[in-house]
Amino acid sequence: MTTQTAQAACKADDGQPLLSVQDLKIRIQMDNGVMQAVDGVDFEIKKGKTLGLVGESGCGKSLTSRAIIGINPKECETTGVIKYDLASEGSASDPIDLLSLDPKGKRIRSIRGNKIAMIFQEPMTAFSPMYTIGNQMVEMIRIHRTKNKKEAKKIALEMLGKVGISDQEKRFDQYPHEFSGGMRQRAMIAMALSCNPELLIADEPTTALDVTIQAQVLELMQSLQREFGMAILLVTHDLGIIAEMCDEVAVMYLGKIVEQAPVREIFYNPKHPYTKGLLKSMPRLGGEKSVRLDSIEGSVPMPIDMPPMCGFYERCTDRIEGVCNARSVPKTRISDDHSVRCFLYSDQQRGEAQ
Amino acid sequence: MRTLPIFKRAKTEAFLESAAKDINYSSQWKLIYMKFKRHKLARISLIVLGVLYFVALFAQFIAPYSLQSYDSKYVNAPPMTLRFVDADGKFHLRPFVYELKSARDPDTMRKIFVSDTEKRYALKWFVQGEEYKFLGMFKTKLHLFGVEQPGRLFMFGTDAMGRDMFSRIVLGSQISLSIPLVGVGISFVLGLIIGGISGYFGGWLDSIIQRIIEIIRSFPTLPLWMALSAAIPPRVPVVTMYLYIVIIFALIGWTDLARVVRGKFISLKNEDYVVAAKIAGVGNTKIIVKHLLPGFMSYLVVATTLAIPNMILSETAMSFLGLGIRSPATSWGVLLQEAQKVENVALYPWKLIPLGIVVLTVLAYNFLGDGLRDAADPYKK
């Protein structure tokens, strides 16, 4: 077990992405048209690294994260490529396309929970109230790691201990409602990590928790990441968490990644007006608490039958009439690891855009 | 344009819903309306119910004949066919019926009806017929449609007393579609208030209310109705008597709703936002009205729409037990009870037409409730 994780940690440095998402599109059929919920998303996650996916609610970040393991409802029409490197299985050269797998089939199920685990924002509802925490943990361990009940329980207890839950034996037989919010999320993490995943998708893991607990949970995740050497896809709307946790950041708006860069770049050299807006509205460390946070004016349009234009156009303070609302925005590379979708930076590549 | 504080939304709901919600920020009711509009069957049902209630409102005008148009000549006549082509093969733009001639089969004594192709009666709009009070206000003889005297128009045939079934169904809808609403209304109010009190305040009040509910639930209703119908003096019209019975029915029937409401209140009153409101010192009434009720209003609406068809059906059961409406006052229950004879099923199947109407109404109410349920379900897109 430890050798395996050590290996994974080793490989993290060799630049081979663990997960690579290319041109992911999710369309949802609505009454009044087709909603383009995710529209051509590309990103990569390297082994052992953390990618932050940030954006307002409804920007499509949750859909994107769930699309990776194919657990979106069947109404979501998903296209694109999601390559996952199954190196540990010994077929390093040939990553498989998760999207091409039958979402109800055995293959994807053997990856879910096992290679890629997921934690959700509301541990109260994410756990079923009908069964004990132990039951729900063991269930997963028994699918992927061992058929033996006792062994599975041992693993579960061990994991509970790792996430800092004391009195595991008792807790094991308790129901979710008997746990506090933070405790539940710890249990959630314990469950997610119980099969030593290579990638952990954390969908707003701390949103439902209060600030102190939030910090504890994040710390826990970080220490566990160090221990297990897994990669994390952190989905959140909280730039503070991004700053603390991530190596790289992708900012999503209206189904598109509008800016992607290493975490430092985003905070010190934001390009996209939306990113800038987000940063402005973030409470400054040491800033005066009572000052009302800035917010971005305007509301998000429905991405239904949208004409080719910038989705942020109506809320943008720097918009260029006749350009921003006339064509779709191409991706512009600012540097090797910094790209942005905004006409403000696309002058030099205008030809490409046309 | 409105301000959208993006960091303040601590809670996001299930992702699909949130995907739609922030993008198109609308009130709960507007959302329900939008979702309801998508439920095709519910929409059709609403239209059907609209038509039925419209017909009930203008029943006297729409029905060609009155409830007391007995005619021994046309006993158990089958439905007439509206014709366009006459016996000579000539086409008429205006649909017409032939005169019915009847005689009894000397052996079986069954009335045999033959169309007399000599006499044609064209269907006409706004014909003069029996006098009635339009909307109970002024007297008129005008009926929506009919044929000229002495012709007869029996679209759904006639009953054992020679009355037009169509007219009886139309006129019967007045009772069948209105009185159940009264019953449901009373149950609704009682169930909501008492269940709410029981669930919200809890403690000894809850205990007592629960015991009272148990007692009421085990009330022997049948002897109660028997006593009631015997005690009501004969001068009280049957419709009024039935109204009393329905009210009593409602006075007993609220317990189901009360239990559900109580359950909902108990589970909701511990929700964070309610507790918060309480700590903030918001008054009980305000908490109930502002915070608790909206939490399951949708459930109540649905429960109500589903209770109405049950009431309509229980009216038919009451008629079966001889405790309901009695002819000449007519409700659908009366018509079904009359149909409930082997000879009618065997010889005069058109007397089962009211069953179709009742089924239609109940279906419409149920689909409507179903549509509302689906629409009010926050997890549904």
Next chain:
Amino acid sequence: MKRSRGFMIALVSMVVFVTGCFGGNNAETSKESKAVESQKPKEAAVAPGEAGGGKEAPMLAELVKAGKLPPLEERLPVASDIMIEPVVEEIGQFGGDWNMSWKGPADKWGVGMINEEALFRFNKEGKAVEPNVAKGYEVNDDSTVFTIHLREGMKWSDGMPFTADDVLFYWEHMLTKETFGKKIYDAYYSVDPVTGDKALAEVKKVDDYTFTVTHKYPSVQFLERVAIDNKWFFAPAHFHKTILPEFVGDAKTLEITKQWGYEDPKQFLVETGYYFWLHPEIPTLAAWVAKTDANSEQFVMERNPYYWKTDSEGNQLPYMDRIIENQIQDPSQQLLGTLAGKYNFATFDTANFTVLKENEKKGDFRVIPWTQPTWSSAGVQLNQTTKDPNLSKLFQDIRFREALSIGVNRQVVTDIVTSGLGEPIQASVPEGVIGYQEGWAQHWAEFEPERANQLLDEIGLTKRDKNNFRMFPDGSDLTLTVFESDTNKSAFLELLKKYYEDMGLKMNVKMVEGGALFDLKYANEVPIHTENISVANVAFRPDTMVPLRIITPWFGHYGLYTQSGGTEGVKPEGDVAAILDNWNKIKASKSKEEIDQLANEIYKLHMKNQWVIGYAGPTPMLLVASNKLRNIPEGLVWADEYRTVGHAHPAQFFLKQ
């Protein structure tokens, strides 16, 4: 004791079994000669013994063979006393079940009447009685002493002999002691023609098969009245001695009561003494005896091996082995069951005529209409003594009754209510029934709305209320309230309401449950009721036409007056008093002619006054029988007095193979 008797029977039957075997083969050959002999019943009656097994039902023959039953001739009365029951169509075949539906033990009489053996029964025409259980009678000239002969060797269904002791026992220990919940019947009282005093008859045993009934005053109609009031003037003494407190003591009776599952001894004695035919434990003289609990889903009665009637060929009746009464809860089940051939016999009223007729072929049954001595099939009775003085004054006004009568279109009512089977006539005695009057049917039977209104105006009902209904002259509300418990009457009542209200008379209908209506009648709370009068002869059964007690709506508390001897109720006056007068004369009358003449007076008074108004003529009772079920007479009169189907002598019904 019982066991030793059983042993005796077994012994005897062993002996007979041997003889029976030899006789069996002759049955076929002897049949034709028997038919000729049937003219002389006595000889024919001897035959069964000779013919052996062929003259009794196979199921009994088997029992005889097995030694469980004595041979036929030991079970029948002595040859000369066997009753020969004439068959309607042909000599029948043994076996089969008579399948019917019934409403359960509440319908005691439904199964009781068809299987009842009276001392004297009414003849086919219903005008006089003929011997049945009794072999015959003699009466002295002034009709005070009746000598009644019984059948020698006749036995109860358990094989015990039936003798004059059983009659005397019934008279002395049951009837006059009133052990079964009934007062001594009127039939046993004779009336002093001068003072009107009543005197109880004396019953004396002459020998084992003869007894006398002696009246103080002439009682011309004694036998007819017994045939109605007290069909069975006898009871199995050997059984009742084991339960009556007089013989076993109160404690023992109570114990037996509990044993039988009953609560109260008195009620137990009513059940066993009056409704005896429902209990398998009680021996009877009837053709079929109960075999199962009447409360079970199927009440089964099996042939009485000691039945004392044969057909003209000496075959012991009944032909059919069993009566099976299937309990039903709703009348529609009787109809469906009949259509499907589940029941091979059923009776219906005319509402089902068409559906029955249309299915005659498919269901392989036939519809046999019997006439009813009913005055009408739809009508009203106006309570002459109703509580509201205004109303009773109105009801007593003959013009008001005429107005109510002619204000209704009988043609329409008849067509709708009777499916065209009745006539649009006044409530009147039908032709062919005693009491028939020329022109009665047409009395006030025309539809004359103008004249009706004119009459009402004449009475003084000219004031109208805001709904244009007539009011009493003093301005008080005038409402005619009809009380009803039968939902089948609703069509008629609807029509009635329409016609009455066309005349300006407000009418309400109050539906009440049967028991409640009964109480209301007794309390004189029913102003108008729709009961029909059905009586075969007023002289036999006066209750509906003569105000003797509270029972019939039209005379209300006049009846209470007579019943209480003038201390309660309303004193009859005018024509009602005349009716009572005539009745008292009938009771004390010395000749049948005089009785007929007096009865006719009563009928005439009814015709003149029309307290009972009919709007649709009588309809037949429909007997529906499988085509296999034969010997059912056509065109008889369906009357309670004649015991409905019992009048057809069901013992001779048979299933044709």
Next chain:
Amino acid sequence: MLQYSIKRIVMAIPVVIFISFIVFYIIQLPPGDYVSSYSAQMTAAGEIMTQDDMDQMRANLGLDRPVYEQYAIWIKKIVFEGDFGYSFNYNKPVIDVVKQYMGLTLVVSIVTMLFQYLVAIPIGIYTAVKQYSAGDYFFSGLSFLGMATPNFLLAIILMYFSYTWFGDPLLGLFSDEYVNAAWSWDKVVDLLKHLVIPVIVIGLASTADLIRVMRGQMLDELNKPNVVTARSKGLSETKILFKYPTRAALNPIVSTFGWSLSSIFTGSTITAIVLNLPIQGPVMYKALLGQDMYLAGSWLLFMALLTVLGTLISDILLAWLDPKIRTEFRGN
């Protein structure tokens, strides 16, 4: 839990006593008594019942006593002797009458109930999983149709069709030849044949109801995040369906079992009358109409007890099925 149950049972005692009083009072409420109802029947059959006859009968049956006295005697006998009184109509102790019909009543009710659950739950799951599919519309339509047709009419129509198609209206629960016969394989088959119509007629309405409830519950549960979690864990769809939404959706349905307790012992009265079923419902209906008051009273009391008991069972079942409440009790 035990403490809670005991507390509830203790609280039920005054309720039951109060109900017994109400029941007795209400039965007396309609005008007339057994004797008048009986006399009316006998008079209609041609028998003459005089005032004296009736008075005598009332005295025999103890109906001449004041109501409270009758009540006191009745209750005293129930409590001290276990004697529920006597049925005038059947001339039997009430217990015997109830016993006579109990067997078949339970057969009809339990078969109907099995039919309901076995049909409704799978269909409810199916229509929820395949919401808005052709199958959903078909079953929904069918269940609404079942809900909308009055039982008694459906019964008559089915009987008539059974008669026209098979020549047998299938009245009652047995063919004539089996009514009094001993139990045999053929009799069981005959019973099953006769159970088809009652089960359809009685079961249809509640089946329809159950389908709707199950469908609604399933729709709620299917959209809960714990289903997504389960999916993310790599569970198979079938396992997810049955372990999570179905299990949770069954809760309210199972807990309503207690509510239907009383109806199990009655059977459906109106349908039973129309179909001529020899079960408790019609017997009690007749007893009520005929004012056979000890039978009716004992029965109503029994029903009331069952209602109270049923509510109790439902509450306990609900608590027991819901871990939230269950653990609270454990905590105590």
